[in-house]
Amino acid sequence: MKFDLPHSFLLMLIVQTITVIVFFAELKASVENNIQDIAENNARIEAMNSIVQKQQISLARIDVNISHIRKTMDVLVGKTSEQ
16 A cells, blocks of 8 residues: 655645644743742742731831830829829
């Protein structure tokens, strides 16, 4: 049995094969870029989490200081109104 394939069919297969190879090469490069971007975003998120935790601590300290100032003012106001 002899198969007669037209030259255009073989050319089409070669072009399709090259196209698929190029597509997967670009896909792999895109995936690698996305992996790098995800790693950078994770690092940024970790840095932001650290900053947010520090801000929460600062706000808690400010809240405690304000409550102490209120108590002190209440004591001072109470002493001045008694005089």
